[in-house]
Amino acid sequence: MTDVSNLASVQLQPRKINCAMHGDFEAKAIQFPTFGNRTNKIIWASCPQCNRLTAEREADEKRAKEEQARQRRIEERLNRASIPKRFRNRSFETYIADTEAKQKALNTAREFAENFVEHASWGSTLIFAGDVGTGKGHLAAFAAQYVMGLGYSAFFATAREVVLMLRESWHNQNAPSEIEVLRMLTSVSLLVIDEVGVQFNTDAERDQLFGVIDGRYRDLMPTILTTNLSRKKLQQAIGERSYSRLREDGIWRQRAAAIGAIAHTKRPDLDNIVKAIKDGANGVAWKDDSQVVDVHASKQYGTPRVEVEITIC
Numbered sequence: 146m147t148d149v150s151n152l153a154s155v156q157l158q159p160r161k162i163n164c165a166m167h168g169d170f171e172a173k174a175i176q177f178p179t180f181g182n183r184t185n186k187i188i189w190a191s192c193p194q195c196n197r198l199t200a201e202r203e204a205d206e207k208r209a210k211e212e213q214a215r216q217r218r219i220e221e222r223l224n225r226a227s228i229p230k231r232f233r234n235r236s237f238e239t240y241i242a243d244t245e246a247k248q249k250a251l252n253t254a255r256e257f258a259e260n261f262v263e264h265a266s267w268g269s270t271l272i273f274a275g276d277v278g279t280g281k282g283h284l285a286a287f288a289a290q291y292v293m294g295l296g297y298s299a300f301f302a303t304a305r306e307v308v309l310m311l312r313e314s315w316h317n318q319n320a321p322s323e324i325e326v327l328r329m330l331t332s333v334s335l336l337v338i339d340e341v342g343v344q345f346n347t348d349a350e351r352d353q354l355f356g357v358i359d360g361r362y363r364d365l366m367p368t369i370l371t372t373n374l375s376r377k378k379l380q381q382a383i384g385e386r387s388y389s390r391l392r393e394d395g396i397w398r399q400r401a402a403a404i405g406a407i408a409h410t411k412r413p414d415l416d417n418i419v420k421a422i423k424d425g426a427n428g429v430a431w432k433d434d435s436q437v438v439d440v441h442a443s444k445q446y447g448t449p450r451v452e453v454e455i456t457i458c
């Protein structure tokens with residue numbers, strides 16, 4: 146048996162070592178036992194901050210490589226690039242924000258893309274709702290390209306393409322199977338579904354869409370939806386379950402909402418706010434709030450305030 150007693154007998158005191166970047170640190174020694182004619186080997190620990198930075202960099206590189214490999218596999222399988230040609234080689238810089246709405250949309254998309262590491266950690270959902278011509282699809286595509294540049298995988302498809310991919314999986318044996326399509330749509334780091342309208346017109350299709358949205362919701366995977374539909378119409382189009390999933394995520398929603406990108410669906414209830422205003426205006430705007438004959442009210446995120454416009458009829 147090897148006698149370990151004299152190995153343990155060498156007491157090595159930690160000593161100060163200087164790192165050019167991080168200054169002095171206390172280094173402990175790692176002692177390797179002597180075997181045969183090899184000498185006792187002692188290695189002093191390297192700078193803990195350098196070690197941490199190296200480990201982080203390696204982890205980042207590994208993640209980027211894995212993501213790139215995943216993106217390649219996905220693209221090979223689908224045999225198509227995920228970003229439509231018309232959006233390629235264009236970016237946030239080339240987007241012309243000539244209206245306030247476009248500027249807001251640009252800011253939202255840009256912030257989402259630039260902070261994607263954060264959004265990926267909490268599975269943000271971004272819904273671009275609004276009229277045709279605000280370039281929602283362009284912005285969503287730029288966001289997808291941007292995050293791909295960060296080493297993440299992204300997939301961009303119109304809602305119609307998603308429906309077709311899923312339908313094809315039922316009828317065409319050469320197409321990827323439904324499970325493969327669903328797996329791809331739920332595993333890609335960022336999924337953009339553009340032009341969500343009334344494409345999901347059967348319960349089976351709405352169930353499949355829910356499968357995608359729910360899968361991404363559970364795994365905290367970010368999703369961007371663009372739509373020309375109103376909130377209510379969107380709810381009908383994609384189904385109540387999908388809609389409520391999209392509503393449930395947290396922080397990003399509020400930030401997006403703060404610039405008017407999404408609806409305020411949290412408390413307080415709108416009718417309670419209206420009631421408070423009506424009561425408060427008793428004796429000020431009217432003798433009694435029974436005089437109010439018509440109310441148009443809406444709430445949205447923003448600086449907390451109420452705006453009341455009274456028309457006398």
Ligand SMILES: [Zn+2]
Pocket residue numbers: 164165166167168192193194195196
């Ligand atoms: Zn160091």
